[in-house]
Amino acid sequence: MSLLVIGLNHRTAPVDLRERLVFSHSHLDTMLPGLNGQLAASGLVLLSTCNRTEVYLSSDNPSAAKERTLQFIRTHAKSDTVEPLLYVQEDAEAVQHLFRVASGLDSMVVGEQEILAQVKQAYRAAVAAETADKLINVLFQRSLYVGKRVRTETGLAQGSASVASVAVALAERIFGDLRERDIMILGAGKMAELTAKHLLSQKVRSILVSNRTYERACELARQFGGRALHFEEALQQMELPDIVICSTAAPHPVIKPEHVKEIMHRRKGRSLFFIDIAMPRDVHPDVHRLDNVYVYNIDDLQTIVAENVARRSGEITLAEAIIREKSEEFTRWLAAHHAGVRRSLKHFPTDINAS
Amino acid sequence: MENLLFNIARALHVPVLLISYAIFAAAFTVGILYLWQERKMKSKHLNELAYQLPSLDELDTLIFKLILVAVPLLTVGILLGGVWAHRAWGRFWGWDPKETWALITWLVYIAYLSVRFGVGWRGRKTAYLSLAGFAFVLFTYVGVNYFSPLHGFLSGASK
Numbered sequence A: 001m002s003l004l005v006i007g008l009n010h011r012t013a014p015v016d017l018r019e020r021l022v023f024s025h026s027h028l029d030t031m032l033p034g035l036n037g038q039l040a041a042s043g044l045v046l047l048s049t050c051n052r053t054e055v056y057l058s059s060d061n062p063s064a065a066k067e068r069t070l071q072f073i074r075t076h077a078k079s080d081t082v083e084p085l086l087y088v089q090e091d092a093e094a095v096q097h098l099f100r101v102a103s104g105l106d107s108m109v110v111g112e113q114e115i116l117a118q119v120k121q122a123y124r125a126a127v128a129a130e131t132a133d134k135l136i137n138v139l140f141q142r143s144l145y146v147g148k149r150v151r152t153e154t155g156l157a158q159g160s161a162s163v164a165s166v167a168v169a170l171a172e173r174i175f176g177d178l179r180e181r182d183i184m185i186l187g188a189g190k191m192a193e194l195t196a197k198h199l200l201s202q203k204v205r206s207i208l209v210s211n212r213t214y215e216r217a218c219e220l221a222r223q224f225g226g227r228a229l230h231f232e233e234a235l236q237q238m239e240l241p242d243i244v245i246c247s248t249a250a251p252h253p254v255i256k257p258e259h260v261k262e263i264m265h266r267r268k269g270r271s272l273f274f275i276d277i278a279m280p281r282d283v284h285p286d287v288h289r290l291d292n293v294y295v296y297n298i299d300d301l302q303t304i305v306a307e308n309v310a311r312r313s314g315e316i317t318l319a320e321a322i323i324r325e326k327s328e329e330f331t332r333w334l335a336a337h338h339a340g341v342r343r344s345l346k347h348f349p350t351d352i353n354a355s
Numbered sequence B: 001m002e003n004l005l006f007n008i009a010r011a012l013h014v015p016v017l018l019i020s021y022a023i024f025a026a027a028f029t030v031g032i033l034y035l036w037q038e039r040k041m042k043s044k045h046l047n048e049l050a051y052q053l054p055s056l057d058e059l060d061t062l063i064f065k066l067i068l069v070a071v072p073l074l075t076v077g078i079l080l081g082g083v084w085a086h087r088a089w090g091r092f093w094g095w096d097p098k099e100t101w102a103l104i105t106w107l108v109y110i111a112y113l114s115v116r117f118g119v120g121w122r123g124r125k126t127a128y129l130s131l132a133g134f135a136f137v138l139f140t141y142v143g144v145n146y147f148s149p150l151h152g153f154l155s156g157a158s159k
Helices: A015-021 A025-031 A062-077 A091-103 A114-128 A134-153 A163-175 A190-200 A214-224 A231-236 A257-266 A285-289 A298-309 A313-338 B002-043 B048-052 B056-088 B097-119 B124-141
Strands: A002-009 A043-048 A052-059 A087-090 A182-186 A206-210 A227-229 A243-246 A272-276 A293-297
Touching: A002 A015, A002 A062, A002 A091, A015 A052, A015 A062, A025 A043, A025 A114, A043 A114, A043 A134, A052 A062, A052 A091, A052 A134, A087 A091, A091 A114, A091 A134, A091 A313, A114 A134, A134 A313, A163 A190, A163 A243, A163 A272, A163 A293, A163 A298, A163 B002, A163 B048, A163 B056, A182 A190, A182 A231, A190 A214, A190 A243, A206 A214, A206 A231, A214 A227, A227 A231, A257 A272, A257 A285, A285 A293, A293 A298, B002 B048, B002 B056, B002 B124, B056 B097, B056 B124, B097 B124
Parallel strands: A182 A206, A182 A243, A206 A227, A243 A272, A272 A293
Antiparallel strands: A002 A052, A002 A087, A043 A052
């Protein structure tokens, strides 16, 4: 039985390819059941975030599983030329990869908090769809444990280097003091909520919340002390806010250049800042070309964060050490497991005095 | 009474204009900073300095306020020049190159204030307008001296 990870991430693939390979929760719920069988795998987890899409597999026939998974990705990417953008890792390497991902070391924002919850969610979806076999179960539970340990034992997750705080810093580059500014949230996702929280900590003047589901908008508006709007209403009233946080699940841009031109006219040219954390993107790229309009999408924000984070190299070394130790331990357990030794992971500790 | 006005005009014509030029120079400098910062925000490559400058809105407002203060000074300075010319040369306005270019400079800054108030232009376009305005200031102050028979005494061209 082999472990395999096949996928792409923010380093290997551009945003327009990644957005074609984003699988929503509901999509996963219908797609996952039986997918392990189709891909010649015994166990399977599909991890899909805005930065990565990865398939983790355990299989007795790794070459067939690999071939079928590649075909699966090609089909969803609607492209036959994605293979150079993919990585494939096996066994010990796959284990280490997952541990690095769960710890936030492989994230664009090194040390960011979201990814651990996303790994957990992907694993839960696999359990619910009954695509997690014993090996996948042990591996993912271990990865959650390692991810937590890296967070508590290193300073990797500390500091302000996050997408949300960079968005706030950029808003201050445009507007200066944010106390007299108004915000609109379009599409009330988790990331939008987080970014709004950061902005609200700067005591902005007002907040408008809009979502396809009006109830969810009301819920968030209550939480933030803001006002809820119906979605169409929000598009019409977009001259009101100075900062618009977009995170709708719309498959195409909902905010187009001609629309924003009209808004800017009504705003008498006052600056407008779009924080587009939706995947696929909500704001058409040409909107950024309009005068006094600034559009930063998730990639832009994360690039800036990555620059900021580059200074944390000491913590990264420490985190890498924990991950190395834990993945070696897991690999030893895996070898024993294959040899028929049925033992718990704790019987395969790394000799910490060895290094 | 007319004598008093003439004396005031003669005393204040140059200093009032020089103060307005200095403020236009400040607006020009802030305009350069604005355009640099705006380019950083559009290119999405911010460096350390970009984080230390005031925000775009603050820079844009500062340009506006500086010009808003300098334009009345420029207006008064030009009018005082007219009062002085009335006594010295026998006419209030005579389309001397210095006078003409001062008027053009004045019109550029009036255009700046109009589009800012009326049309609702802001940011990059108006920052360019403030740079253009200062180019006219420099030309009026220095360049024109070589063509002006009356104002040319500053550079000795009147001889």
